[in-house]
Amino acid sequence: xxxPGRAPDTHLDGGALFRAHASFAxxxxxxxxxxxxxxxxxxxxxxxxxxxxxxxVVEAAQPTTxxxxxxxxxxxxxxxSRRRRDGTAAxxxxxxxxxxxxxxxxxxxxxxxxxxALDTLSLEHRAVFILFEIEGASCESIAAGMGIPLGTxxxxxxxxxxxxxxxxxxxxxxxxxxxxxxxxxEAV
Amino acid sequence: MSKGPPxxxxxDPTAGxxxxxxxxxxxxxxxxxxxxxxxLAKFEKTVGAGGxxxxxxxxxxxxxxxxxxxLKGALLxxxxxxxAAVIGDRSPTPVSTLAAxxxxxxxPAKLAGEVRSxxxxxxxxxxxxxxxxxxxxxxxxxxxxxxxxxxxxSSTEPAxxxxxxxxxxxxxxxxxxxxxxxxAEMAQLARARVAQDRDxxxxxxxxxxxxxxxxxxxxAQEREAIAIVALFRIxxxxxxxxxxxxxxxxxxxxxxxxxxxxxxAGGATLHR
Numbered sequence: 001x002x003x004p005g006r007a008p009d010t011h012l013d014g015g016a017l018f019r020a021h022a023s024f025a026x027x028x029x030x031x032x033x034x035x036x037x038x039x040x041x042x043x044x045x046x047x048x049x050x051x052x053x054x055x056x057v058v059e060a061a062q063p064t065t066x067x068x069x070x071x072x073x074x075x076x077x078x079x080x081s082r083r084r085r086d087g088t089a090a091x092x093x094x095x096x097x098x099x100x101x102x103x104x105x106x107x108x109x110x111x112x113x114x115x116x117a118l119d120t121l122s123l124e125h126r127a128v129f130i131l132f133e134i135e136g137a138s139c140e141s142i143a144a145g146m147g148i149p150l151g152t153x154x155x156x157x158x159x160x161x162x163x164x165x166x167x168x169x170x171x172x173x174x175x176x177x178x179x180x181x182x183x184x185x186e187a188v
Numbered sequence: 189m190s191k192g193p194p195x196x197x198x199x200d201p202t203a204g205x206x207x208x209x210x211x212x213x214x215x216x217x218x219x220x221x222x223x224x225x226x227x228l229a230k231f232e233k234t235v236g237a238g239g240x241x242x243x244x245x246x247x248x249x250x251x252x253x254x255x256x257x258x259l260k261g262a263l264l265x266x267x268x269x270x271x272a273a274v275i276g277d278r279s280p281t282p283v284s285t286l287a288a289x290x291x292x293x294x295x296p297a298k299l300a301g302e303v304r305s306x307x308x309x310x311x312x313x314x315x316x317x318x319x320x321x322x323x324x325x326x327x328x329x330x331x332x333x334x335x336x337x338x339x340x341x342s343s344t345e346p347a348x349x350x351x352x353x354x355x356x357x358x359x360x361x362x363x364x365x366x367x368x369x370x371x372a373e374m375a376q377l378a379r380a381r382v383a384q385d386r387d388x389x390x391x392x393x394x395x396x397x398x399x400x401x402x403x404x405x406x407x408a409q410e411r412e413a414i415a416i417v418a419l420f421r422i423x424x425x426x427x428x429x430x431x432x433x434x435x436x437x438x439x440x441x442x443x444x445x446x447x448x449x450x451x452x453a454g455g456a457t458l459h460r
Contacts, residue, residue, distance in 0.1 A: 015228070018228050019444070022224045022227050026221065028219075030219065030221070036221070051231075134215050139194065154194070161197065
């Protein structure tokens with residue numbers, strides 16, 4: 001059944017999705033634990049699935065949360081195959097370029113802590129946490145994009161936050177004081 | 189009953205400072221470790237070579253059957269979906285986030301042959317497209333407490349670091365393309381992308397060069413979007429607006445249309 005009144009330009013085909021959201025998908029996949037060596041194929045896979053589904057029609061979800069659901073499935077498949085292979089963990093995404101060396105180091109340490117804390121979460125909890133806390137998506141968009149009730153988003157987010165905060169606190173305690181973000185002003 | 193969206197941890201003063209700072213850093217900027225141009229070329233080659241076509245209509249946000257298949261029904265049944273989603277405020281901006289070096293992207297050839305009629309290389313169960321009749325079902329909002337205090341979900345992005353002039357990309361002339369023209373175009377476009385934030389004039393010059401070198405190139409649309417943004421950034425607003433309007437007329441469904449439209453309509457509100 002067609003949706004009455006749907007504007008024709010609210011449809012994004014695979015190519016348009018790729019242009020606009022490949023960076024998002026790549027970053028999301030890396031945070032889900034996809035290794036750098038797997039990233040290219042994984043991104044291709046996400047958008048080929050999106051293409052097979054006929055692209056995206058802007059309705060309740062956003063393209064990013066819709067793609068995130070696909071990416072979660074791809075990451076889950078990769079994780080299963082990797083676990084069978086060797087079980088290595090993914091490295092943190094590379095920090096942005098353009099900062100001073102010290103800022104780059106501090107950013108890299110931050111990203112590493114975030115990634116390590118994320119790695120303690122289940123994929124489902126991790127996905128919701130990333131989308132809400134890092135990508136800035138709304139809970140409603142996450143629910144619509146991932147195909148879960150809003151209450152489930154809240155409950156996953158609640159559990160994910162608890163796990164993330166616990167893990168982050170442990171990691172921050174382990175980090176040497178000089179490497180913590182608050183110490184960076186001394187060197188700039 | 190909790191009202192309003194939950195507060196993000198990076199904005200929550202009750203969360204630890206280190207945690208908030210780490211999350212703010214993780215949230216700042218788009219992921220730059222992926223070469224979108226190379227990936228797009230590979231994707232379009234795959235699709236254009238007879239890759240998997242549309243599976244019976246456009247997918248939409250509903251997708252209630254999708255996660256159920258993926259996660260084997262854990263936690264979910266046939267919950268109703270939809271609802272008035274608010275756009276994620278960190279959706280990547282197509283023009284400004286494509287700053288990865290082209291050379292890093294090597295396109296393994298295995299995918300192209302596999303996707304035509306077989307399942308993807310990773311074991312992902314792909315359910316059939318969601319029937320449209322199910323997609324308009326509104327969500328049953330469960331009355332659960334929000335994870336954190338109710339407050340504004342808006343976040344304050346940390347200011348980008350000062351940009352060192354030493355890394356400004358000079359608009360050096362690119363030699364005429366040799367060998368693989370697609371690779372040459374991607375490399376040339378990558379230089380324009382890298383330049384666009386730090387030196388928009390150079391980015392503009394590179395887009396013009398790209399148009400000369402690749403008049404029938406694959407990335408004309410993206411090149412023009414970069415040029416339009418650059419024109420606004422260097423203050424050539426009327427020209428930017430005129431080209432923006434032409435862009436919107438030529439590519440009304442472009443993924444860059446939203447940003448170009450905002451620039452064209454609003455003028456000088458540029459953000460990175």
